[in-house]
Structure formats: C-alpha cells, structure tokens
Amino acid sequence: MDWDKLRIFHAVSDAGSLTHAGDKLNLSQSAVSRQIRALEESLNTTLFHRHARGLILTEQGELLFDATRSISKRLEAAAARIRDSEEEVFGELRVTTTFGFGTLWLVPRLPKLYEKYPNLKIDLMLEERVLDLPMREADVAIRMKEPSQADLIRKRLMTIQMLLYATKSYLKEHGTPTELEDIANHRLICQNTTSAQVAAGASLVQHLMAYNPHSTLTVNNYFGVLQGVLNNLGIGVLPDYLTEDFPDLVRILPQIESADVPVFLAYPEELRQSQRISAFRDFVQEEVIAHRKQIRNQTKS
Helix, strand or coil: CCCCHHHHHHHHHHCCHHHHHHHHCCCCCHHHHHHHHHHHHHCCCCEEEEEEEEECCCCHHHHHHCCCHHHHHHHHHHHHHCCCCCCCCCEEEEEEHHHHHHHHHHHHHHHHHHHHCCCCEEEEEEEECCCCCCCCCCEEECCCCCCCCCCCEEEEEEECEEEEEEEHHHHHHHHCCHHHHHHHEEEEEECCCCCCCHHHHHCCCCCCCHHCCEEEEEECCHHHHHHHHHHHCEEEEHHHHHHHCCCEEEEECCCCCCCCCEEEEEEEHHCCCCHHHHHHHHHHHHHHHHHHHHHHHHHHH
C-alpha cells in the first residue's frame, strides 16, 4: 500500500475536507482528490461519503483511519525518541493529570522545572478521563490509581487522603466542630458525588451528607472547593496535599478521613530513554520528597 496516499488519506480524514487537508500538506485540492481516488481504486472500495458540508468516512474508511491513526501515533513516539538528545532536555512534553492535582500541586511547582530546563515545552492536559498513553494521547501521566494499561512504566509517588478543612477566620466566627454530628451546624463544601473524582472522596462525601449539613456548596473540582473554603463559606472536603501551600487551612475533625488514594506517575515503555520524561520524572519525585519533608516539619511544629 502506498504510504504517501495513506498520509494524504489520514490528513483528509482528520480535517474532513480536501481543501483543509491540502492546505496542511501544501497540495492543491485537485492533487489531494486524485490521490484519494487512486487509493479507493487500489482498495476497490469507497472511503468517503461526499456531502456539501464536507467528507464523512464510510465504514471502510473508518477502519483505515483507525489504522493510520495508530501508525501516526507510533511514528510520533519514534520521532520523539529520535529528537531526544543524550545531553539536553528540549521539545514538547505532553503531561496529563487530574484538574485538582494539576492546578493545586503541579503547576505551582513548574517554575523550578522551567528554570532548570528553559527550552522544555509542556502541554498540560487536565482532565479526569484516563488518556491512552500507549496510543500517544499523552507522554506521561500522574494518576490517582495504579494504571492498568500494559506496556507502561509506573512509579508510585505518594499516598493522599481527603480530609476536612476550614479557615481560621471561619472557625473563629462559626466555631470549631468537635464531633461529626456538629456538621449539622455548618455548610459543607465538596464535590458532588456524581462528578468525576476518586472513589475515596465520593465515599467520604456520602458519609458526611448522612449527618445533614446545615447547607451545602458542591463544585465539580477541588479548585472550586478550595476557593469556597478560602472565602470562608464553610468546611471543605479537600486533598491533604494542599496543606503545604495554603497554611491558613486548618484541619478539623481529625478522626474523619477518606481511604488512602495512591498517586502514580506512568509513561510508555517505548519512552524509557526519553530525556524529557526522565527530567520530568526526577523533578516530580524531588518535589514529592520535599513535600513530605515539609509536612513532617509542620506536624512536628
């Protein structure tokens, strides 16, 4: 099968238009159309339905696009490995993690990484959906559970818990609860149990709701929960990795905590030699060690 025709087919499938694909490939629309017709003739099938609004893949076209997409991602991985220098760290690194961990723990620490590697380009993808690393949807992931996908190198970074926090100002005005039943006199700020989150957090919220909080504020991510707590709206269910960066938070009801949540860093086996991956992995591990040390010092004081 002609690789050049497949490359053009992939671009057309991705763009949904001969014109847009031609612009991307620096080819005329007629040249792109000829290549697609030639590919269809060689396969003796129709790959696209032609409509006024553009092109739609046929069932056979979908099968071929799945194959070219897989090939494209493998080629991207190979190119990434080739670009990696033995002595330098540069180029794009696609990192995925949850919205809460990314905004509240990772991003505030990235200046240290950029200071060390100023030519690194990080594309940070924050979402609860687990991206497919072997299919190159991302280069490296930090996940709140052990990855189940095959062909991944994984490293356990830390264990976190969801705890109850409020500000000193809020507690001064509304009092500090000493028993779980006291939650009935306060506003609870938390993620809705139907929103995407770790199961341990949802279970803790369900448990707290059984004690009938006076009022509630539910948000679909921990960044919003944190903002509610910092603005003295109530008592929040938040991950314990926040305590280092937000010293005004006071843990309350220390007997209440979620189950342990393991945090893993993972990346494809084929990127084992990537200098960018190694630099990011070492940076995160160093920050985790510093985080643990800071927490221990806070506990002692």
